[in-house]
Amino acid sequence: MTDPARARPRENPTPEGVNPPAVRSPKLVQGIGFAFFRRKAMRNWIKRYGRIFEINVPIFGRSVVVSDPALVRAVCTASTEQLMNVQPNLGNWFGPGSTFGLDDTRHRDRRRLLAPAFHGQSIKNYEKLIVDETLRESANWPEDKEFRMLDSMNRITLNVILRTIFGADGSEGEIEQLSEIVPPYMKLGQLVAFLPTPPFPTGRHSPWGRLEELRKAFDRIVCTLIARAEADPSLAGRNDVLAFLLRNRHDEGTGMAPQDLYDELLTLICAGHETTASALGWAFERLRRHPSVLAELVSEVDEGGSAFRRATILEVLRVRTVIDVAGRRVRAPNFDLGEWRIPRNHTVLVRIADLHENPEIFPHPERFDPYRFHGSKAAAPTWLAFGGGARRCVGADFAIAEMDVVLRTVLKNFRIQTDAAADEKSYFRGIAHTPKLGGRVVLNRRT
Ligand code: HEM
Numbered sequence: 001m002t003d004p005a006r007a008r009p010r011e012n013p014t015p016e017g018v019n020p021p022a023v024r025s026p027k028l029v030q031g032i033g034f035a036f037f038r039r040k041a042m043r044n045w046i047k048r049y050g051r052i053f054e055i056n057v058p059i060f061g062r063s064v065v066v067s068d069p070a071l072v073r074a075v076c077t078a079s080t081e082q083l084m085n086v087q088p089n090l091g092n093w094f095g096p097g098s099t100f101g102l103d104d105t106r107h108r109d110r111r112r113l114l115a116p117a118f119h120g121q122s123i124k125n126y127e128k129l130i131v132d133e134t135l136r137e138s139a140n141w142p143e144d145k146e147f148r149m150l151d152s153m154n155r156i157t158l159n160v161i162l163r164t165i166f167g168a169d170g171s172e173g174e175i176e177q178l179s180e181i182v183p184p185y186m187k188l189g190q191l192v193a194f195l196p197t198p199p200f201p202t203g204r205h206s207p208w209g210r211l212e213e214l215r216k217a218f219d220r221i222v223c224t225l226i227a228r229a230e231a232d233p234s235l236a237g238r239n240d241v242l243a244f245l246l247r248n249r250h251d252e253g254t255g256m257a258p259q260d261l262y263d264e265l266l267t268l269i270c271a272g273h274e275t276t277a278s279a280l281g282w283a284f285e286r287l288r289r290h291p292s293v294l295a296e297l298v299s300e301v302d303e304g305g306s307a308f309r310r311a312t313i314l315e316v317l318r319v320r321t322v323i324d325v326a327g328r329r330v331r332a333p334n335f336d337l338g339e340w341r342i343p344r345n346h347t348v349l350v351r352i353a354d355l356h357e358n359p360e361i362f363p364h365p366e367r368f369d370p371y372r373f374h375g376s377k378a379a380a381p382t383w384l385a386f387g388g389g390a391r392r393c394v395g396a397d398f399a400i401a402e403m404d405v406v407l408r409t410v411l412k413n414f415r416i417q418t419d420a421a422a423d424e425k426s427y428f429r430g431i432a433h434t435p436k437l438g439g440r441v442v443l444n445r446r447t
Helices: 027-036 038-049 069-077 104-118 120-125 127-138 149-166 172-192 207-230 241-252 258-288 291-303 307-319 352-356 396-413
Strands: 052-057 061-066 083-085 325-330 334-337 340-343 347-351 414-416 426-428 433-435 443-445
Touching (some): 027 052, 038 052, 038 352, 061 069, 104 258, 127 396, 149 172, 149 241, 149 396, 207 241, 258 291, 258 414, 307 396
Antiparallel strands (some): 083 325
């Protein structure tokens, strides 16, 4: 329960609204709590101040943290004149041409350009590819021996996104090279994504120097792939994302500048694979410990159904939130949020994980219970795994479809051994939250 004595608003009321209560501990303590013990710190702050409060932390500065559903809805539906994307954001890492780095008209245009590649029929076209990649990776899985599912899921989702984006035919060599470059790029990038680039040379062995080298190698390979696609006489009939983007550019005449295209392709690859792999890692981590859910999923797969699997995916994304925060920056002189007033240049952080763990929305939130979503929808502002509003995840439908096909393929071909192992803790890689031990499982082949 919120302690009412401590949850009083700050002392500087304005005529129309008051600033949210500010966390009182020193900035350094708040920064350490936010960076290294976020879940615990947030729980304590919610208990003490309520579901809206202000923290002051390195990188994001004065930030209002929100996890009340009505206030979250107001953040998600605010206009871009009121709230812009959080600063700094992943555009720092992927480049200024990335969706993450865009706002206003450029952001809307980019979303319009990307939408057809990640919807409906397009996703159906990728299904066979996802099955093939899952079978290819699982061919070498050991039996009766514990191993890390997360590593396999990372390989599957990386191969899937690379082939979804570039198409597989005739580009195997380049795709192979990209699959070597992307993992170290992701690992380093997550470490420094939100840090300012040092204003002095850091040398090629520093994280920034190494990132720059990897980025150059990425651009070189992608340049070859784009040139090949542009020269392809069958471009009009191709289903890959690059073909969509090039065709739209040609049709509308106002498509992406070359550097924007490079930045966006990198964005889709990086944003699109590790997030989905982490969610899949958590799915296996949960199933190992929930025999009745697993048994029901297996019978459903055998009967050709999918509704319970879909509910399970939504519940995994709730109970083990992969991206725990969606951020915005106040652009208007003030942003009025319910009874609260937030000044310009403040950050607004929607705490997705705390929404998902709110017992008033999800009774016994710690329980893994796919029945919560069986036959019912998971929607904003209470279920927010993919964020909300104009910046909701571009790849949400794609990610759910990919998780669905991977789970179905694994359950069809393998029996997962269940036991009472302790839950895996969460490990924060800088952007995504993953199972700390890698979602370890023991499997047998089904005959
Ligand atoms: C389980 C997997 C995934 C999760 C949990 C996830 C989660 C998120 C979240 C929370 C956001 C921020 C939304 C906001 O600010 O309101 C986001 C944005 C984004 N995601 Fe995902 N994502 C996933 C998979 C994907 C995939 C597969 C792709 C692409 C293929 C993708 C591409 C993007 C892009 C481009 C944005 C930026 C959207 C914008 O700023 O307009 N994500 N995602």
